[in-house]
Amino acid sequence: MTVPLEYFVIVAAALFMTGAVGFLIRRNLLVLLMSIELMLNAVNLTLVAFNRQHVGGHAGQIFTFFIIAIAAAEAAVGLAIVLAFFRLRSTVRSDDADLLRN
Amino acid sequence: MNKVELAYFGLCSVIALLGGFVTVGAKNPIRGAMGLLSTIIGIAGLYLMLAAEFLAAIQLLVYAGAVVILFLFVIMLLGPSAQSKRDARGAVARYVGAAALLVSGLGAMVLVMRTQSGTPTALPAVPPQFGTIESIGHELFSTALVPFELSGALLLVAVIGAVAVARGKQVDPTLLPAADAKPSAAPAPTTGQTKEARS
Numbered sequence: 001m002t003v004p005l006e007y008f009v010i011v012a013a014a015l016f017m018t019g020a021v022g023f024l025i026r027r028n029l030l031v032l033l034m035s036i037e038l039m040l041n042a043v044n045l046t047l048v049a050f051n052r053q054h055v056g057g058h059a060g061q062i063f064t065f066f067i068i069a070i071a072a073a074e075a076a077v078g079l080a081i082v083l084a085f086f087r088l089r090s091t092v093r094s095d096d097a098d099l100l101r102n
Numbered sequence: 103m104n105k106v107e108l109a110y111f112g113l114c115s116v117i118a119l120l121g122g123f124v125t126v127g128a129k130n131p132i133r134g135a136m137g138l139l140s141t142i143i144g145i146a147g148l149y150l151m152l153a154a155e156f157l158a159a160i161q162l163l164v165y166a167g168a169v170v171i172l173f174l175f176v177i178m179l180l181g182p183s184a185q186s187k188r189d190a191r192g193a194v195a196r197y198v199g200a201a202a203l204l205v206s207g208l209g210a211m212v213l214v215m216r217t218q219s220g221t222p223t224a225l226p227a228v229p230p231q232f233g234t235i236e237s238i239g240h241e242l243f244s245t246a247l248v249p250f251e252l253s254g255a256l257l258l259v260a261v262i263g264a265v266a267v268a269r270g271k272q273v274d275p276t277l278l279p280a281a282d283a284k285p286s287a288a289p290a291p292t293t294g295q296t297k298e299a300r301s
Contacts, residue, residue, distance in 0.1 A: 003108060003111045003225075004225065006215070006223060007115075008152065010211070013207070014122075015141070015145075018122040019122065020207070021200045021204055022125065022126030024196055024203060025196050027186060028131060030131045031134050034134050034137075034138050034173065037138060041141060041165075044157075044161075045145055048152050048157060052152040053226065055227075058232075058233070058237060058238055061233060061238060062238070062242065064154075065160065065238070066250075068160055068165070069256070071165075073256055075173070080265075080267040080268035083176060083179070084267050084270060086183070087270055091183065092180065095192075
């Protein structure tokens with residue numbers, strides 16, 4: 001008997017909660033982007049685990065493949081935005097991103 | 103259940119979870135990036151357990167090889183200012199919100215687990231060709247062909263957008279050809295000539 005499905009889902013849920021809490025409590029823009037990557041990884045793990053239970057097709061793994069591609073694009077654009085913001089304000093704190101306020 | 107499999111699962115999940123905690127808790131973003139790397143390696147190990155060899159390889163190539171390196175590049179480009187200073191403004195609201203999220207998430211997890219029948223779901227046997235490069239590639243180029251091509255277009259757009267956003271509007275003054283270059287360039291040949299004349 002192999003490791004049951006629930007164990008993988010619990011690990012993925014714990015990882016997702018870690019990323020979500022980190023996204024809420026941290027203010028460094030770089031750490032926020034890393035927390036988003038954590039959450040995406042947790043969702044990927046869930047998809048692959050459920051695909052392992054329904055072995056008739058590869059829908060979960062194909063989804064994970066596309067999510068990885070989109071996460072790479074998101075990291076590139078997000079880091080470019082962080083660089084542009086740093087050039088503007090000389091900081092990476094998300095609280096200082098208030099150019100659209102008022 | 104198999105002891106070796108369980109030990110491997112525990113090792114990979116501990117690596118992944120500890121990496122996640124380091125990512126979120128580390129003050130220095132470089133440590134955070136290393137935590138992210140550890141999470142990615144742990145999850146790649148879990149993919150191997152779940153018969154997703156192709157995805158484990160892709161995970162290591164794309165995440166560990168590209169995304170984490172990109173993070174490290176940006177952190178090193180920003181230098182010491184990548185580590186933002188700690189201050190207490192609005193800290194209570196953020197921590198209360200995060201605690202509420204944590205409690206609701208844990209509550210949801212407990213509720214979902216209590217609805218289960220009690221015996222954990224055993225995974226079925228892996229059919230041959232499940233999760234291999236051949237079968238995933240076959241599916242990618244048959245049923246998932248349109249999103250596959252669209253993701254290629256998305257990556258191209260993301261690259262162009264990242265370059266456009268990160269480049270900014272200012273032009274490097276040293277790259278300007280005529281007007282700015284002349285005053286600094288004019289003295290140089292004269293000094294060169296005088297040196298030649300002296301020698």
